[in-house]
Amino acid sequence: MNILLPALSPTMEQGNLVKWLVKEGQQVNSGDILAEIETDKATMELESPDDGIIQKIIVEEGSENIPVNSPIAILKVDGEDELPNSGLVVNEKSSEAEVNIPNDIQSTSVSISSIFNNQVTDDKNWSEKEISMREALNEAIAEEMDLDKDVFLLGEEVAEYDGAYKVTQGLLDKFGSKRVLDTPISEHGFTGLAIGAAMAGLKPICEFMTFNFSMQAIDQIINSAAKSLYMSGGEINVPIVFRGPNGAAARVGAQHSQCFISWYSHIPGLIVVAPSNARDAKGLLKSSIRNPNPVIFLEHELLYKEKSNVPSENDFLIPIGKANIINEGSDLTIIGFSMSIHRILLALPEIQQLGLNPDIIDLRSIKPLDEECIYQSVKKTNRVVIVEDGWGNTSFGSHLSYLIQSNCFDYLDSEIVKVSGKDVPMPYAENLEALALPTREEIISAVKKVTYKN
Amino acid sequence: MAKKISNSFTNKELLGFYEKMFLIRKFEEKAGQLYGAGKIGGFCHLYIGQEAVVTGILSSIQSEDTVVTSYRDHGHILARGVDPKFVMAELTGRKDGISKGKGGSMHMFSKANRFYGGHGIVGAQVPIGVGLAFAHKYRGEKKISRVYVGDGAMNNGQVFEAFNLASLWNLPVLFIIENNRYGMGTAVNRSAAGKELYERATVFGIKGEKINGMDFFEVSQAAIRARDHIYENSKPYVLEMDTYRYRGHSMSDPATYRSKDEVNEMKSNDPILSMKNKLLKDYKINEDELNNVEINIKKQIKEVEKFSLESPLPEINELFTEVYL
Numbered sequence: 127m128n129i130l131l132p133a134l135s136p137t138m139e140q141g142n143l144v145k146w147l148v149k150e151g152q153q154v155n156s157g158d159i160l161a162e163i164e165t166d167k168a169t170m171e172l173e174s175p176d177d178g179i180i181q182k183i184i185v186e187e188g189s190e191n192i193p194v195n196s197p198i199a200i201l202k203v204d205g206e207d208e209l210p211n212s213g214l215v216v217n218e219k220s221s222e223a224e225v226n227i228p229n230d231i232q233s234t235s236v237s238i239s240s241i242f243n244n245q246v247t248d249d250k251n252w253s254e255k256e257i258s259m260r261e262a263l264n265e266a267i268a269e270e271m272d273l274d275k276d277v278f279l280l281g282e283e284v285a286e287y288d289g290a291y292k293v294t295q296g297l298l299d300k301f302g303s304k305r306v307l308d309t310p311i312s313e314h315g316f317t318g319l320a321i322g323a324a325m326a327g328l329k330p331i332c333e334f335m336t337f338n339f340s341m342q343a344i345d346q347i348i349n350s351a352a353k354s355l356y357m358s359g360g361e362i363n364v365p366i367v368f369r370g371p372n373g374a375a376a377r378v379g380a381q382h383s384q385c386f387i388s389w390y391s392h393i394p395g396l397i398v399v400a401p402s403n404a405r406d407a408k409g410l411l412k413s414s415i416r417n418p419n420p421v422i423f424l425e426h427e428l429l430y431k432e433k434s435n436v437p438s439e440n441d442f443l444i445p446i447g448k449a450n451i452i453n454e455g456s457d458l459t460i461i462g463f464s465m466s467i468h469r470i471l472l473a474l475p476e477i478q479q480l481g482l483n484p485d486i487i488d489l490r491s492i493k494p495l496d497e498e499c500i501y502q503s504v505k506k507t508n509r510v511v512i513v514e515d516g517w518g519n520t521s522f523g524s525h526l527s528y529l530i531q532s533n534c535f536d537y538l539d540s541e542i543v544k545v546s547g548k549d550v551p552m553p554y555a556e557n558l559e560a561l562a563l564p565t566r567e568e569i570i571s572a573v574k575k576v577t578y579k580n
Numbered sequence: 581m582a583k584k585i586s587n588s589f590t591n592k593e594l595l596g597f598y599e600k601m602f603l604i605r606k607f608e609e610k611a612g613q614l615y616g617a618g619k620i621g622g623f624c625h626l627y628i629g630q631e632a633v634v635t636g637i638l639s640s641i642q643s644e645d646t647v648v649t650s651y652r653d654h655g656h657i658l659a660r661g662v663d664p665k666f667v668m669a670e671l672t673g674r675k676d677g678i679s680k681g682k683g684g685s686m687h688m689f690s691k692a693n694r695f696y697g698g699h700g701i702v703g704a705q706v707p708i709g710v711g712l713a714f715a716h717k718y719r720g721e722k723k724i725s726r727v728y729v730g731d732g733a734m735n736n737g738q739v740f741e742a743f744n745l746a747s748l749w750n751l752p753v754l755f756i757i758e759n760n761r762y763g764m765g766t767a768v769n770r771s772a773a774g775k776e777l778y779e780r781a782t783v784f785g786i787k788g789e790k791i792n793g794m795d796f797f798e799v800s801q802a803a804i805r806a807r808d809h810i811y812e813n814s815k816p817y818v819l820e821m822d823t824y825r826y827r828g829h830s831m832s833d834p835a836t837y838r839s840k841d842e843v844n845e846m847k848s849n850d851p852i853l854s855m856k857n858k859l860l861k862d863y864k865i866n867e868d869e870l871n872n873v874e875i876n877i878k879k880q881i882k883e884v885e886k887f888s889l890e891s892p893l894p895e896i897n898e899l900f901t902e903v904y905l
C-alpha cells in the first residue's frame with residue numbers, strides 16, 4: 127500500500143515532509159505516528175493507516191512542496207490481501223469516479239498577485255513587501271493595536287490557538303491576554319458585550335470564526351450596533367469591526383458556506399467592506415478599525431494565502447468607499463468583489479480571446495458604494511456584467527443593476543447581466559458545489575450576451 | 581478487578597454493543613485515511629475515543645426514540661443502525677450517501693432510524709431535540725428524545741433556553757453532554773465558569789449526574805437510570821459524560837493545545853479495550869468470539885470503503901432538487 131501525502135485541511139494542496147519517525151523495515155501499528163508533515167497552517171502528524179512494515183521511504187525528510195496525494199512511502203500490510211481499489215492507492219480507476227469539475231474554480235490557487243501588484247492606488251512611495259492576505263490582516267490589526275490602546279480583539283480561538291485560520295497569529299504574545307481574548311462559543315453574548323464596550327468608547331475587533339456564526343449574533347449587530355447612533359439622536363456611536371471569513375470555502379456544506387454581503391449591506395448604519403487581495407485587506411482593515419461606525423469586514427478563506435505587495439508603513443490606509451479598476455478596457459464593465467474578482471480574472475484570458483477588453487471594477491467597499499467610479503465606467507463601455515458569489519434572489523447585485531439602470535439608462539446598449547450563486551443551499555458533493563457558485567462558463571456567456579457575441 | 585455490573589444484557593447483546601463500538605472505531609479510522617487521500621473534503625470530525633458514550637446510551641434506547649446531535653455525527657448515525665456504506669458514501673460526497681452527497685460529514689439524517697442530524701451550528705441541535713420531545717409528548721407517544729451536546733456548545737445561549745423550556749413544559753428529553761474536555765482548542769476551564777457543566781441544567785430543576793464516559797457499563801447503567809426517571813416522572817434528565825477525543829477537533833487540527841502525555845493517559849483507558857477485557861474476564865465471553873467480531877468488522881470496512889469510492893457523483897440535476905417539497 128502506498129502511503130500518500132495526506133490532505134490535512136480543506137485547503138491544503140501541498141506540504142513539507144519535516145521528519146520521518148520510522149525507518150524502513152520497521153513494524154508499525156495502525157495509528158502509530160509515521161511522520162511530521164507541515165501544512166499551510168500547522169505541523170501535523172501522519173498516522174499509519176494499518177498494521178504492517180514500512181517497506182520503503184520514497185520521499186526523504188526535509189522535502190518541500192510535495193503535492194497532496196503523491197506517494198511518500200510504501201507500507202506492506204500484515205497478512206491481508208489488499209483491496210485493489212484501496213483509497214490510499216492512487217490508480218487510474220479510482221480517479222475515474224472522480225469529478226469532471228468545470229475545470230476552473232476548484233483551484234483558486236492561481237496566482238493573480240501580478241495583477242494586484244501592478245495597481246497604483248496612490249502616489250506615495252511605500253516600502254512594500256509581498257505578503258499573504260492572512261499576514262496583511264495580521265499586520266493591520268497589530269499596527270492599529272500598537273497605535274491605539276482602546277483597540278482590542280476578541281473571538282473564538284483568536285488568542286492561544288492563534289486563530290482558527292491563523293489570521294491572529296502571535297497577537298496574544300504581543301499584546302497579552304487583556305487585549306486579545308478567547309471567548310467561549312457564545313456569539314450572541316460576546317457580540318453584545320463588544321458592542322457595549324464600543325458604546326463606552328473602546329474599539330473592539332470582533333472576530334467571527336466564520337461569518338456563518340454571526341447569524342447567532344445578528345440581532346445585536348443590527349438592532350444594537352447599526353441603529354444606536356440614529357436612535358440616540360447622534361449620542362451613541364459604535365466603533366466596532368466585525369471580521370472573519372465570509373462565503374463558501376471548500377466543501378464545508380450548507381451551514382458553513384454562505385455569503386453575507388447582501389444581508390449586511392441591506393442595513394442602514396452598517397459599513398460593509400470585502401477586499402479581494404492582501405494590499406486592500408490591510409489598507410481597508412486599518413481604515414475600518416479607525417472608522418467610528420460599525421464595520422462588517424468580510425474576508426474569504428480561500429484568499430488568505432493570496433499574496434500581493436503591501437506597504438509596511440503605519441499610515442498606509444485605503445479609504446472606505448473607493449472602488450479599484452483592476453483592468454482598464456472599453457468594451458464592457460465587469461463588476462465584482464472579494465472572491466468573485468478572482469473568478470472574473472480566471473475568465474479574463476478567454477474574454478480577451480473574444481477580442482474584448484473589459485473594465486474590471488473591484489468594488490472593495492459595498493457600502494458605501496463608489497457609484498461615481500461605476501457610472502463613469504458604464505458611460506464609457508455601455509455594457510455591464512455583475513458577478514457575485516451570494517444568492518441572486520433580492521441580492522446586492524440586483525440592487526447594483528437597479529442603480530446602474532437608473533443612473534446610466536441612456537448609456538446602456540444592452541441589458542445588465544448578473545451571475546450569482548445558485549438559489550440553493552450549498553451542496554457538499556464536489557461537482558455540485560462547483561456548479562452552485564458562479565462558473566467561468568457562466569461569466570463568459572454573460573460577457574457574450576451583453577456584447578451580442580452569442 | 582472490575583465487577584460484573586450489568587445483568588440485564590445477554591452475552592449476545594453485549595457482543596452486539598462491542599461490535600458497534602469496534603465498528604465506529606474502524607469506520608472513523610478509515611474516514612481519517614480517506615480524508616488524507618483527498619477522497620473526503622471539507623470538515624471531518626472524528627468520534628474516536630468517545631465510542632462508549634454513544635454505545636452506552638444506545639443500550640437504553642427503544643427503536644422509536646429519537647436522537648439528534650452536532651456535526652461530530654458519524655458514530656451517532658452508525659449507532660442508530662444506518663448501514664455504514666451509506667454513511668461513508670456521504671463522506672465521499674457520492675450519490676449513494678445517506679444525504680445523497682448533498683449534506684456531507686456534518687449533515688446526515690435518517691428518519692427511518694429516528695436520527696435527526698447532523699447539525700453544523702454549535703448548540704442548534706439542543707432546542708431542536710427539545711422540539712422532538714415536545715412532539716412525542718404532544719402525540720402522547722412513549723418516546724424519549726436524546727440530545728447530544730458538546731462541552732463547548734454548553735456556552736451557547738440557546739442551550740440554556742432549551743433547558744428552561746424542557747423543564748417548564750416537562751418534556752421527555754435526555755440531554756447528554758459529551759464533555760471531551762475541549763471545544764476546538766479551548767479547554768473547558770477556559771470557556772465555562774462554574775463547577776460542573778450538568779449543573780447548568782440542574783438549576784432549571786432538571787435532575788442530572790456526571791458519568792465516566794470511557795466505560796460502556798457505567799454509561800449504560802446511567803442511561804437506563806435516566807430513561808426510567810423520564811418514564812416515571814415525565815421530566816427531562818441530564819447526563820454529563822467525562823470523555824475524550826483522541827484526534828484533533830477536525831482533520832486539520834494539530835491539537836498542540838494538549839500534551840502527548842495527556843492524550844496517552846486517556847488512551848490507556850480506552851473504552852473498547854476495557855470493554856473487551858471485561859467481556860473476557862467478567863462475562864466469560866471467549867476470545868475467539870471477540871476476534872471474530874473484529875475480523876468481520878475489518879472486512880466490512882473494506883467493503884464500505886470500496887462502495888463509497890465506486891458510487892458515482894450525484895447527478896447534476898440534484899443541485900436544484902429538494903430545496904422545497
Ligand SMILES: Cc1ncc(C[n+]2csc(CCOP(=O)(O)OP(=O)(O)O)c2C)c(N)n1
Pocket residue numbers: 282311313335339342652700701702703729730731732733734758760762763764829
Ligand atoms: C455557532 C457556532 N460557532 C462556532 C462554530 C465553530 N465550531 C465548530 S465546532 C466548535 C467547537 C465545539 O466544541 P464542543 O461543543 O466541545 O464539541 P466537540 O467538537 O468537542 O465535539 C466550534 C467553535 C460553529 N460551528 N457554530
Ligand SMILES: [Mg+2]
Pocket residue numbers: 730731732758759760761762763764
Ligand atoms: Mg468538546
